[in-house]
Amino acid sequence: MKISRIGAWLTLAIVATFYIVPMLAMTRFAFQRVPVIKLSWGNVFQKWTIQPIIDSFGSPDFQRAASLSIMLAIATALATIAVLLPTMTFAHLGSPRTRRLIEISAVLPFVVPAIALVVGFAGAFRDTLPILIRSSFGLVPLYVITALPFTHRTLENGLAALDIRTLVNASRSLGASWWRTIAFVIAPNMRASIATASFLAFTVVLGEFTIASLLLKNTLPLYLSYAQGSNPQGTFGLGIVLVVISTVFVAMSNRFGKKVRT
Amino acid sequence: MAGSSKRRARHLVFLPYVAFLAIFLGWPGLYVFRSAFAKGTAERSPMIEAVTGQFRGSFVFSLQLSFISASIGAVIGALVAVAVVRLDTVRGLRSTVVGYSAVAANMGGIPLAFAFLAAFGMQGLATRLLREINVDIIGWGFRISDFWGIVLVYLYFQIPLMTLVLVPALDGLRRTWAEAAQSLGASSAQYWRLVALPILTPALLGGFLLLVANAFAAYATAFALSSGGSRLVPVQIRFFLQGDTITGKTNLGYALAAWMVIITALLVTGFQLLMRRAERWRR
Amino acid sequence: MNRNIEFRDVAKSFGSVKALVDFAIRVDEGELVTLLGPSGCGKSTALRVAAGFEVCDSGDVLIGGTSVVALPASKRGIGMVFQNYSLFPHLTVHENLEFGMKVRKMSRSQRTARVGELLDLVRLAGLAERYPHQISGGQQQRVALARALAIEPQVLLLDEPLSALDATVRVEVREEIRRIQRTSGIATVFVTHDQEEALAISDRICVMCDGQVEQIATPHVVYRSPATPFVARFVGKVNDLAVEISASSRVRLRGHAFEFSVPQSQVQSGEARLLIRPEDIRVTSSAGGEGLQGRVDGLQFGGATTSLDVAIAGTNHVVRVSDSTRAMQFGIGDVVSLVFDMERALLTRE
Numbered sequence: 001m002k003i004s005r006i007g008a009w010l011t012l013a014i015v016a017t018f019y020i021v022p023m024l025a026m027t028r029f030a031f032q033r034v035p036v037i038k039l040s041w042g043n044v045f046q047k048w049t050i051q052p053i054i055d056s057f058g059s060p061d062f063q064r065a066a067s068l069s070i071m072l073a074i075a076t077a078l079a080t081i082a083v084l085l086p087t088m089t090f091a092h093l094g095s096p097r098t099r100r101l102i103e104i105s106a107v108l109p110f111v112v113p114a115i116a117l118v119v120g121f122a123g124a125f126r127d128t129l130p131i132l133i134r135s136s137f138g139l140v141p142l143y144v145i146t147a148l149p150f151t152h153r154t155l156e157n158g159l160a161a162l163d164i165r166t167l168v169n170a171s172r173s174l175g176a177s178w179w180r181t182i183a184f185v186i187a188p189n190m191r192a193s194i195a196t197a198s199f200l201a202f203t204v205v206l207g208e209f210t211i212a213s214l215l216l217k218n219t220l221p222l223y224l225s226y227a228q229g230s231n232p233q234g235t236f237g238l239g240i241v242l243v244v245i246s247t248v249f250v251a252m253s254n255r256f257g258k259k260v261r262t
Numbered sequence: 263m264a265g266s267s268k269r270r271a272r273h274l275v276f277l278p279y280v281a282f283l284a285i286f287l288g289w290p291g292l293y294v295f296r297s298a299f300a301k302g303t304a305e306r307s308p309m310i311e312a313v314t315g316q317f318r319g320s321f322v323f324s325l326q327l328s329f330i331s332a333s334i335g336a337v338i339g340a341l342v343a344v345a346v347v348r349l350d351t352v353r354g355l356r357s358t359v360v361g362y363s364a365v366a367a368n369m370g371g372i373p374l375a376f377a378f379l380a381a382f383g384m385q386g387l388a389t390r391l392l393r394e395i396n397v398d399i400i401g402w403g404f405r406i407s408d409f410w411g412i413v414l415v416y417l418y419f420q421i422p423l424m425t426l427v428l429v430p431a432l433d434g435l436r437r438t439w440a441e442a443a444q445s446l447g448a449s450s451a452q453y454w455r456l457v458a459l460p461i462l463t464p465a466l467l468g469g470f471l472l473l474v475a476n477a478f479a480a481y482a483t484a485f486a487l488s489s490g491g492s493r494l495v496p497v498q499i500r501f502f503l504q505g506d507t508i509t510g511k512t513n514l515g516y517a518l519a520a521w522m523v524i525i526t527a528l529l530v531t532g533f534q535l536l537m538r539r540a541e542r543w544r545r
Numbered sequence: 546m547n548r549n550i551e552f553r554d555v556a557k558s559f560g561s562v563k564a565l566v567d568f569a570i571r572v573d574e575g576e577l578v579t580l581l582g583p584s585g586c587g588k589s590t591a592l593r594v595a596a597g598f599e600v601c602d603s604g605d606v607l608i609g610g611t612s613v614v615a616l617p618a619s620k621r622g623i624g625m626v627f628q629n630y631s632l633f634p635h636l637t638v639h640e641n642l643e644f645g646m647k648v649r650k651m652s653r654s655q656r657t658a659r660v661g662e663l664l665d666l667v668r669l670a671g672l673a674e675r676y677p678h679q680i681s682g683g684q685q686q687r688v689a690l691a692r693a694l695a696i697e698p699q700v701l702l703l704d705e706p707l708s709a710l711d712a713t714v715r716v717e718v719r720e721e722i723r724r725i726q727r728t729s730g731i732a733t734v735f736v737t738h739d740q741e742e743a744l745a746i747s748d749r750i751c752v753m754c755d756g757q758v759e760q761i762a763t764p765h766v767v768y769r770s771p772a773t774p775f776v777a778r779f780v781g782k783v784n785d786l787a788v789e790i791s792a793s794s795r796v797r798l799r800g801h802a803f804e805f806s807v808p809q810s811q812v813q814s815g816e817a818r819l820l821i822r823p824e825d826i827r828v829t830s831s832a833g834g835e836g837l838q839g840r841v842d843g844l845q846f847g848g849a850t851t852s853l854d855v856a857i858a859g860t861n862h863v864v865r866v867s868d869s870t871r872a873m874q875f876g877i878g879d880v881v882s883l884v885f886d887m888e889r890a891l892l893t894r895e
Contacts, residue, residue, distance in 0.1 A: 005348065005349060007345070008344070008345035008346075008348040008349050009345070009349070011341050011342060011344075011345040012342065012345050012346070012349075012355075012359070015338065015341075015342055015421065018417075018418075019362070019366065019418070021381050021387070021388050022374075022377035022378050022380065022381040022382075022388075022418070023377055024381075024387065025377065025380035025381035025386060025387035025388060026373075026376055026377040026380040026381070028380070028387055029380040029387070035385070036385045036386065036387060036389075036390045037385070037390075039387075039390060083278065083279060083282055084279075086275070086278075087275070087276060087278070087279040090272075090275045090276065091276075094272065098276075102276075102279075105279075105283060107530070107534070108283070108287060109287065110475070110526070110530050111523065111526055111527040111530050111531075112287065112290075112291055112523055112526070113478070113479035113481070113496065113522050113523070113526055114479065114481060115479070115481050115496040115499050115500065115519065115522065116290075116291075116294055116499075116519035116520070116522050116523050117287070117290055117291075118290075119290075119294065119499060119515065119516065119519050120289075120290025120291055120292075120293045120294035120516075120519065121286070121290040123290070123293045123294070123297060123516070124289050124290050124292075124293035141282070141285075141286040142286060144282075144286075145283070145286055145287050203368065204368075207368070207369070207371050207373075208371075209371040209372055209481070209482035209485070209486075210481040210482055210496075213482075213485070213500075214500060221371055221372045221482070224372045224373070224376070225372050225485075225486055228376075235376070236376050236380060239372065239373035239376040239377070240373070242373050243369070243373050243377075246365065246368070246369065247362075247365045250361070250364050250365045250368065251361055251365070253364075436630040438627045438628075438629070438630045438631060439630065439633055441596070441598055441618070441625070441627070442625065442627065442631055442632075442633070442689075442692075443633075443644070444597070444598075444617070444618040444619045445596060445618055445619070445621075445623055445624065445625040445693070446619075446644055446645035446648060446692070446693075446695075446696060447619050447620070447645055447648045447649060447696060448619060448644075448648050449619060452648060456644070456647075457633055457635075460635045461633075461634065461635050542634075542678055543634035543635055543678070
């Protein structure tokens, strides 16, 4: 039972280094106009500039990709809430077995890797509903499914903290319809989990590559992989920005998540 | 009668959700499997061809990569979890580590590949720094785009995933069990051997399986690191279905995808069952 | 070999908090002594010091006449039962019971025989192959008790073993504990905050507050002759009335004329509090006009006994009185007379 504290700190220090180095390297590459070979202790603090990333922001390709990704992210978040909130509310009103079934269904996406999902999707709808494949917004249902395990768990935490049955009974007995109940009674009480689930959906969409790549949709991650050749520094800079944004999102989710649990 | 019709109506509310899953998860899945078993003009079922023919190497490569990155990641992730729980009294440490683990575990794809290229590539910062202290990893044959390079990159999200799985499990190790063991005469070593490790085993094993599944399904990172990544099954599927489609042979791509689903399903189910067992003991 | 445990002036602080101050008590073979008090009184700390999970700052703990403070918990010859999560979840009941024996390298046949004995002792034969999560909370604690006894310890320590159980199960299990303890004759230290429990099963009770011992005596004495106001208030129910003492050792309820006479003046004069148990007050209908007059404001029917809340006219005082239901044939609104048995009352400053 005696694990030394020194050993513990050492472990954490070593692992932390492993995590910082790549991020540092990416930042340095993106923002410092000194090739690695020429890098020396003398010029370590020279020639730092954010010009490359400004160039990237200015590129019309980037702007198209970024706006597509953001729209997809918003659509995914909305679709997730629209599909999950009513379903899970009803699940909580039903038997524990129903709830369990929904829980299991939410883990199913883990079982189907993105690559398998997208080739199946493309193959299945190519002849029957090609619009799903042609339109960029055909990605949204796939993204909802990809994010499902995480968003489901978040909303589950939020619902579990409330007494759904009482809320619904009270609201219905006052004459509200099911839709009003969900929108105006349940949802406001779950602001934190809904926000968290939305953040998670956002993070997933902004980082998702596989599906977009195979369906040839020009989202932000795809832009990053293509633009790498023409503007390496700017692209890497964008990469760092994406990492920072994802970190902030997940950190905020954690913060919100904690609030829900109390 | 009234009761059962109301129950049926109750269940109807789940129709949209079930339909959604059926259309966008079920149907693609079914399509993959149907195509995977369709022989077409080939003599053997694509499913068999996929694992015996030229792709056998891909599966082996993918599984090797997954198992090795999972093993190393599991060990290091476990050590981090133990360290975090041991330093429980340090305010803010646990939330920082667990929080960052949540970020890193979901990190993947392009930015991660970029970061490691920038650090450990031929022109990488770390490569350069190591050369300063006379450690020439390029001279040793290390390439970020090869097997061990990809393992290194995968560790970035494998380690935190294991930490996230194990920290709650370690929390679940009740202090009373350690004290009970002591009061019954057990030494520290005996406690670990007879009580702590057996109790932690489901989480350890489950976490390991999760890591394997995680690595096995990964696509973007390997794709971005190119050359080495192209031998991985996910990337092969893509080449297959985007590149030349020799009629009759497309189904091989679906067979590869179907095998991926089967393997991932087994791993994830194993993980779930083990975590259920670990949960049960925590009560 | 004397199977007893003795605490000698044990002191323990956690930072600036004094958990135990000069704690001293001896529990002899065959005795069950309860450490009773509210949370934070030091009772669990004392137990954990005895077990070896905490190190005391000063003082000594002797088991069987030998000091054990320098010994690790694994070598003290104690048996311990915890409030919950006692049993190892990954082992069956049988494996849990034989754990201590396995550590001592007893042979398989010896272990199996003893496990059988233990299961019979706690009357749970047939559950040997179950896992802890498959048996009820009460059964788990009985197995935990058996497991602690498996290695034939010199002393048995129980840390609030019933607190996590349902009310009905609690009574069952505590009877079991008492029976088993009597049968095995082992010195036992029992920790609880539930005074009813303590009164029911102890040979002696040690009432504690803020790390100090308030009283050590048999349940009967602790109840009938509480040594301090704390004990009077903590054990059993008590009326806590604001009174004034006049110079001639007569006591009045604050704001009321009626005077009681105090047998011995524990407090000389001025303001004080009168502590008296509901069953030490006699109630009669107010025919004669003697005694303290009041009106029945509330009634709690408890089956065999009944309690009345009697409001004293012209004051805020409400006195609770209880007696057998047969003797309490009153209803709400009745005017009654109260006679206090001042021999059984306690006067105190605060």
